[in-house]
Amino acid sequence: MFLSTWGLLVLSLGVVAENGLNGWLRYAPLSDELRQHASSLPSVIVALNETETSPVYMAGKELQAGLKGVLGHTLGLTHDFSASTNSTSVILVGTLAASNAAVKHNVSSLSADGFWLNVNGSQVTILGQNERGALYGAFEYLSRIAQGDFADVDVMSSPSAPIRWVNEWDNLDGTIERGYGGPSIFFGNGAVVQDLTRAAQYARLLASIGINGIVVNNVNANATLLNPDNMDGLARIADAMRPYGVQVGISLNFASPQTLGGLATFDSLEPSVISWWTDKTAQLYRRIPDFAGYLVKANSEGQPGPLTYNRTLADGANLFARAVLPHGGIVMFRAFVYNNHLDPADWKADRANAAVDFFRHLDGSFLENVIVQIKYGPIDFQVREPPSPLFAHLPHTKTAIELQISQEYLGQQSHLVYIAPLWKTILDFDLRLDSKPSLVHSLLSGYAGVVNVGTDPRWLGSHMAMANLYAFGQLAWDPARDSQLLLQAWTRLTFSLDPTVLNTITSIAMASWPAYENYTGNLGLQTLTDILYTHYGPNPASQDNNGWGQWTRADSTSIGMDRTVSNGTGFAGQYPPEVAAQFEASSTTPDDLLLWFHHVPYTHKLHGTGKTVIQHIYDAHYAGAQTAQDFVSTWSALRDSNASGTNIDAERFDDILFQLTYQAGHALVWRDAIAGFYHNLSKIPDEHGRVGHHPHRIEAETMSLTGYVPISVSPASTASNSTAIIVADGAIRGEAVAVLDGVESGVYDIVIGYFDVAGGRAHYGAFINDEPLLEWIGDLEDRLGHAFSTKLDGHSATRVTVKGVEVKKGDVLKVIGIADGGERAPLDYVAVLPLGVVD
Known part of the structure; x- marks a missing residue:
């Protein structure tokens, strides 16, 4: 085979x-x-x-x-x-x-x-x-x-750590939680797929970057994976990946002895439970002699675990460790344990405290073949976090760092974000244990990367996102490697040795994380996405007043989490003394983490630039969005300047151009949504008069409408002027018409803001004096992999652009929308932009 x-x-x-x-x-x-x-x-x-x-x-x-x-x-x-x-x-x-x-x-x-x-x-x-x-x-x-x-x-x-694994969040039905590259290459219809060609191809990629283990199923595990037929299927996966030295492991559902085995309990100290897991483990090793071991998520986000029976988390981990120990296996036990029903009214409550609170007293109580798997930051794969202080609290326990290659909070592969520089800020952070140099990477026994590849031939749904998988493997082997040099090696291998190509991709990718941080959430505010829905588009209001604990504590006068010991949640005190002292004072906290550790007035001045917090928020979002526009022109220049010598085939070149163009438009949605939200909340004007000021836009609801009706958008800041239009119920077709009597004759870029929602493929046409400008379909869900929305919101807001259109004063601009299913051809605005102007 x-x-x-x-x-x-x-x-x-x-x-x-x-x-x-x-x-x-x-x-x-x-x-x-x-x-x-x-x-x-x-x-x-x-x-x-x-x-x-x-x-x-x-x-x-x-x-x-x-x-x-x-x-x-x-x-x-x-x-x-x-x-x-x-x-x-x-x-x-x-x-x-x-x-x-x-x-x-x-x-x-x-x-x-x-x-x-x-x-x-x-x-x-x-x-x-x-x-x-x-x-x-x-x-x-x-x-x-x-x-x-x-x-x-x-x-x-030699590798820096013996454990270099990837974690796939694949479900037995073939879906992938936080997967943006298509269905699972491992599972479908409740079982392991028959054709495992892609599994072997994936193992080859993994081996080439030094990855030696894979967990093939979701940490939110389905107990039926342990059925005999599915264990046979796991053996086939192991057979496909074994020639590349990639050992297969699985995630477990802690309650399996009860839900699958029919026992009355899943108590980790109950003899019948111990016997059940010992037997299941032996069955797996009979099928897969080199089975890697288990990954366990327990007592987090509603998952069962040892705490259900007042046992310790170490009791739960050691249950599995004893089962795999005779076979040479290991247990990766996730430290992602927290209460997702926190009281937002409690000033002292803080999700960031959870990992240390749950684990520090357990140091030394885990068996030798247990590795505690710790997310790189205290919250959840945010665009900027300090390193988890738990790395400093387990000197007698093996630990692994969990990094997320799948861009759950970082644009979900529809936005280019090269993450290796972010990871380096964590790996190279000096925790100063006992006042001695203690870089995070020097404390690790392993690396775990959440990847979520799918059947898309691009694996992650984006050509450029593969740089993150490549860099993860290389950093797991040697965390001292330089992220830019890794990017350049990946570029030469993936695209071309051509210096122009190398310089272009280097400039775009190395600017991508700072740009994304700028136009999403900066100063340590986290990624200001919608944490209650798809984790994709902007919705800063969703951060607060819920039990999830990813709070910003923003009100009309001030913003930021107070995590000081003196007046806040005490999180800063979880670090060793030298680091704790730095974070305790706003004057010594780096600006890029200010609002992570401190609650300050919007008028608080940053010590790095002297800007107020609110002005920095405005400026950063405009700067980040502008950088995203520059990505498009920089990439396009490859074709313009070296049409026959770029050594990038047209298929991949155009695919990347399409994604960068989409990102540039969505970055403006982010810019306007976040800047507008805090402008409305604080009532403090932008010094440069940009926020909420769009002189070149024509709001769709102000146009002459036939078959279209206005509709409010929520969050309001994700639509221009808070309002859009949709084809009315009972109608199929809508027209929105504007006379351009306020536009001087000349050449312009015509931009149309609209919403591309899941549930239909609406058709659109734009015309000047009934002459066609552009036809398009609301089919981004077929072309991009991020989590799509059924609503008019920051996830679905997007735009199309027609460049270089000759317009005369008094011309008639018309947009026609034809509804399809649940997509009612929604429109937000039209902008007639002078050349070179970004609206």
Whole structure:
């Protein structure tokens, strides 16, 4: 079975269109000029294992396919070490134990999964501490060659942590929680899918960045995954991924002994429960001898757990740890435990306190094969958070950091956000344990990345989002790596070695996180999205006055969470003394975390710029939105300046242009919604007179309407002038007409703001003097992967633009909408913009 799967992978390198399926493993042909440097290419590959499910065997096949793709040479492949011992033109790949070549080099410092890569002319030696390490070394060599690097090297590389896993949030029905790249590649209709080709392809990508484990199902787990048929299916997934050294694990539903097993209890200290889990675990290991272990979410967001029976969280973790221990498995126990029914009227209540409150007294009580998995920040994958202080409270417990590659709060892959620089702020943060250097990454035993790939050929629903998966694996291997250099390596492998392409993607991607932070939520306010609905578009009012605890405490005079010890929730005091002292005072708290730790008047001045808080909010949102506009022009210039030499195929170029254009429009929705909300709340004007001022817009409800009727929008700040129009009930077609008698004759960009909601595919047409300008369909749900809304709100608000339209004073502008299903062809405004003006 696996040989046929791998054959498809090799074939895809040559014949599949550039749709993103191969990610950074395209092995695109190098230029003739670069190929000249490959004159000393070895003549044969020796892979020291002929078992087809072996990672060493796969390393040989990968080397053969990769070199053929990059250099056009097909090297012979053998598994006979003795036949090659006298050769000076060979790529030798295998384990240290399998090769006496190891004695020629001091490799004793390699840890598990580590490798030695030695390139000396036409002699290439790739030896792993284990079989996975050999495969990782092969991918490292191919990465260098694919980037045109033929230099001799002598590298010994070991991972920073033994646990480097991805967590998929796939459900048995094929849906994916917080998944933006299509349905599951693992599950459908309550079972494991039959065709696991994509699972093998995914394992290949993961192995190439050093990932050694995967949890294939949602942390909000379905107990029926432990049915015999589904355990058989899990074994098939493991078979597909095993040749790439990726071990399979699963998430558990804590109450399974009761809901699936029919026991009266799921108490972690009850003998019948212990026996049930011991038996289920043995059944899994009989099917999957290298089963990785369990991931457990317990007593969080309504999930069952040990606290249900007044047991400790350590009791719950150790229940599973004892079950997997005889088999060599581990338990990843999530520290994401908190009360989601907090009282917002309680000034001292703080969700951020939860992880430390629940876990610090348990340090040292977890078994050796338990790793406490801690989200990087105290809340939930926000655009800016301080590191979780729990990393400082578990010196006698193994911990892993949980990072989210899937952009739940960061634009859901419909917005470009390169997240590695954000992760670096956490990994490189000095917690100052015992007043000594204590970088977060130095305290870790593992890394867990929430990925949520789907059946979309782009895996994550966006070509550019794959940079985050690539960077996660590279940082898990070595957290000291530079995020920009990682981005550039990914760019060369994914797109082109062309310097213009490299510089363009570098400039856009490195600006993307600061821009997104600026136009969503800054100063530590978190991502001001709708936390009660899709977690996508803007809705700052949703943050407060609910039990979820992601509060901003914004009122008419002041804003921010008071997390000080002296007057607030005490969260700042959860850090070691030096860090706690820094965060306790607003004067020493960094501006970008000011409102995370302090409740201040809108007129409070930032010590970095001297601006007031409210003016910074206005300025940042306008600056961030402008940067998003610049992404479009910067990307478009690739085609304009180097049409035949960009080395980016039209399919991917246009797809990225479409997404960047959408992002630019939605960034303006964010800008206007957030700036407008705080303007209305504080009543403090913008010094530059921008907020709420749109001189070039014609509000849809003020146009001459036929078949259209006005409708209020909620949140009000997500629509221009709080109001939109929709085709009336009982009607199919609507017209909105405006006479442009206030516009001087000239060339303009025509912008139409509308709402693209789930539940229909409305048709639109725009006309000047009955001459067609543009036709389009409200079909973004078919073209983008983010969570869509059925309402007129910040999630569905968007716009289209027609550039360079010649307009005469008095022309008649008409927009026609044809409703479809639940989408009533909603319109918000029309803007007639002078060239170069961003409305």
